[in-house]
Amino acid sequence: MNVLNAPALLFALLAIPIVLLYLLRLRRREQTVSSTLLWRQVLLDREANTLWQRLRRNLLLLLQLITLALLVFALSRPYVDAPGGVSGRHIVLLDASASMQATDTPPSRFEVARARARDMIAQLGPGDTMSIILVDRAPRALTAATDNKAELLNALDAAQPSLHAANWSAAIALAQATAGSESPLITVISDGAGAASSPGPASGLPASPLSLLGDTARFVPIGASSDNLAITNLSLRRTLQGLAALVRVENLGDQPREALVSLRVDGALADARTLLLPAGQSVAWTVSGLDLRASSVQATLQADAGNALAIDDTAYAVNTARNIRRALLLSRGNLFLEQALVALPELEVTRAVTPPMLPDAGLLLAAGGNFGFDLFILDGLTMTLPPEANVLYIGAAAPFTVTGEFSNTAYVRAEAHPVMDAVDWRPVNLLNATLFDAPAWLKPLVQTQGGPALYAGQPIGLPDGGRVVAIPFDLRRSDLPLQIAFPVLIANAVEWLAPAQGAGIPASVRPGEAVALPPNSRVQLPDGSVVTVGERGFADTDQPGIYQALVSGARAPVRAPARSDFAVNFINRSESNIAPNLQALAGRTELAPAAATDTATSQREIWPWLAALALVVLLAEWWIYQRGLPAFNPRRNT
């Protein structure tokens, strides 16, 4: 036991005035009475009690001195060294990776880890500080170093396990940055699962990322079992028989298990099968003949035992084969062009000789309708189109004023443009080409000595459409269709005019990953809530499931916002492998008890107890004093 505030012991000198007051108090008040005869007799009677009387007087003094001693001692802030406690600066790395959701240690590994952390907070002595770092994909400090237990507990209660692997390298860097020049005691509360696959430094994974922490770290291992079943893959494939789904289920435990795997297509049960899963092996199951028009597929795994982690029991996939663009080819027949268009994926081309006539076509056109086409290709034929329409003009189809023709088509230069990506125009020869009075927004992409040989542009004020690519010559009067550049050019032009649905939108992302959706797109989350995407894209992908996105904005074609679904899948084999992995965690397979529970001692201040004791003694003193004095004595009538 030691004291923090030794000068306070000088308050003990207050005992001197107390004793002096007692000595002064012993001078009795003199009272003349008619006779002391009876009093003498009374005192003779009380002779036996005199000792008690004297003792009582001394007892009061004694109690007062004890009270003073206790208070002075409390003021000096004594402390005891409590073994095994938490003292000094402390950093707790709390694993919040997905494997911490495993329920092999009820209620869950994360709850157990939280309880351990809570214990440590409870052991925190006055003046000891702690900071908690939640280690998931992006480790972050829940609190600054603080000795405020309530703040720590609140932060701890708010922490939730994530769906990601833990980034131990970042966590350790953060811990070291938090530690600064000091060397705090670092405690790692983790199951170690997935730590081996944690993204490490560029040079590769160290044998133990946590070995960087040095000797001050101690490890609190969590988790007991490796029993887990997981869907490690779900993929869709377009076949001649329709859509085929491949489900791969892995048993990561060390016991053979059975699992019922069910496949749902657009929410309706399509197939289910009980799979026998040998220990440590995976089994693939293929379901074919699914509807090609299905939008999404969900695989679910059910097992009675040996499945500690629930998050990896469901996988989702979206059918990307649905994202078809529609193009109207208005042509008298152009084999080269048709071949080039057919080769493009996810493009449905309708060929017509005359423009489609609808009963209220004029109304449609006036209203900006586009007959449901994403793209118009006008090969020598003309058609009245709304300004928002994306059009590829070929030959004389362009609605621009013709100012002349030119034949000197020697290549000069090409502008950098998405349409010209990987297009080599140099070997192209033209017989003659039309010279347009092109609007200012329609930029020439290929300059020849006679004039531009290719235009592309978008009218200002039509951000969502009205893109135009113009080829001002008849393809049959050039060797362009024979060049390698032609399919590339057509593909580029189609892609630029009508971007593929969901382009840039991956079919499946991991939880927490951002999806580059255009602003103002609306996304319906798996739980039914709808989020409007802001300028920074969509990152609200914390729930596994199918996300239904209505894509709008710059990349969307003229027609109404296109639906583009994507799946958020947990599938993460290293996190599904929930086997507690001390090797990966600490670089050791066994934790010595001394390492697990450090011999750290903490300073427990005991002044609250002393103050409470002082209060008790004071109350006792008051009670004894009160009991010993006559109460107000109403005179009785005799």
Add this chain to the structure above:
Amino acid sequence: MRRGRSIEFADYRTYTPGDDPRRVDWNIYARLEKPFIKLYEDEQDLTVHILLDASPSMRWRDETAGGADFARSAGASGKWTRAAQLAIAIGHIALTSGDRLLVELSTRERFGPKRGANATAELIAFIETRSVEMDLRESRIEPSLLAPAISLNAWWKRYALDARPGICVIISDLLDAEGCAEGLNALGASRLDTRLLHTLCPAELEPEFAGDVRLKDIETTATQDVSLDDATLRQYRDRLRAWTADLRDLCRKRGARYHLTNTATPIEQIMLRDLRREGWLV
């Protein structure tokens, strides 16, 4: 009972030579022709002795009694005042009854013997004069320098030597270390019908001091340190009760009567109710 000369007829007897012929009942003689002599109750002189204790303890006043407590401040007029009132009242009754009255203070000053209601004024004057004298003496001289009070036993024994038989009323607080058993014996031996009027004031019956006090005896100037708490006061009252019970017992054994009065009790109540109930007065 001695037959004597009085107006109270008692009996007849036959005349024998030597009797006073004036006492012959001539009416009887005329009727019976035999001389009879009328006998009357002998009007024996009844002497009432009042022994009034004027010791310093009787002169003591409760200085702590405040004016707020009305009953107590009435009692605080002091034992002496009350004792003097009682002496005068009893003396007056004796005088009006035609008895001889003899009043003696413990300072040996004596009033009487007197007889007749006219003497009441003299009695009052006597006691007032002595009171004033004592007040003056006490105000001039330190109490400790006053002559030590005579012990009750010595006073009563001496008084009993030449006392004519009769009623002896003692008004005292009986606060004497020696007690008063011998004095009572002596008084009884002198055929005095002793009546002890024990006068105590509230401060003695129900002391209300508090804390640590040094009690100083006004007579002996002895001091006594007392830490007064409830237990001590309870023991004091027990002690007081035992003491008065002892005194009452002693008186009964000596053929004396005992009555305890509180000076806070109104004198009317003492005279008209308490003493009548005790049978001291008719």
